Amino acid sequence: MKPQYETRHSPSLPPRFDVGSRVRVRKAYPPGHIRTPFYIRGKVGEVERYCGQFPNPEELAYARDGLPAQPLYRVRFHQRDLWPGYQGPATDVLEVEIYQHWLEEA
Numbered sequence: 001m002k003p004q005y006e007t008r009h010s011p012s013l014p015p016r017f018d019v020g021s022r023v024r025v026r027k028a029y030p031p032g033h034i035r036t037p038f039y040i041r042g043k044v045g046e047v048e049r050y051c052g053q054f055p056n057p058e059e060l061a062y063a064r065d066g067l068p069a070q071p072l073y074r075v076r077f078h079q080r081d082l083w084p085g086y087q088g089p090a091t092d093v094l095e096v097e098i099y100q101h102w103l104e105e106a
Contacts, residue, residue, distance in 0.1 A: 009069035012053040013100065016071070021047045022106035023075060025098060033061035036102045044106045045077040048095055056099060071100040 017023055027042035035057050050073055055066025079092040086092075 009053055009055055009067065011067055012069040013071060015050055015053075015073075016100060017047050017050075017073060017103065017105075019047050019049060023047060023073075023103040024106040025075075026102050026104060028102075033058055036098060037096065039082060040075075040077060040096055040098075043077055043081060045075040045081075045096075048074045048076040051097060054099075056101070058099075072097055073100065073103065074098075075103070 022044060023046070024044050025036065025040045025042060029041075050071065053069040053071050056070045057066065059066040074095050074097050077094050077096065078090070079088055079094055080086045080090060082094060
């Protein structure tokens, strides 16, 4: 799978998900600097694109090297799956870029 952006960080973890894969965001609440929005934890979405591999910003926030680099994906969620009582069109979506260590197979 070709990433949206070519990146060269070593070491890097290999991507686990393909475009179109259904994934669930881990429902975890670790302390500290977290880049995954609260409102998508535990929710299921679809990988829209693979962005590349980047140092983990949750580690960089503590002056660590962020390696191995983590695959980053853009995941698409239907608004109705995120917000109870959502009354907009069924086609409304929200796309969020999420690092692989927050994702699991749905």
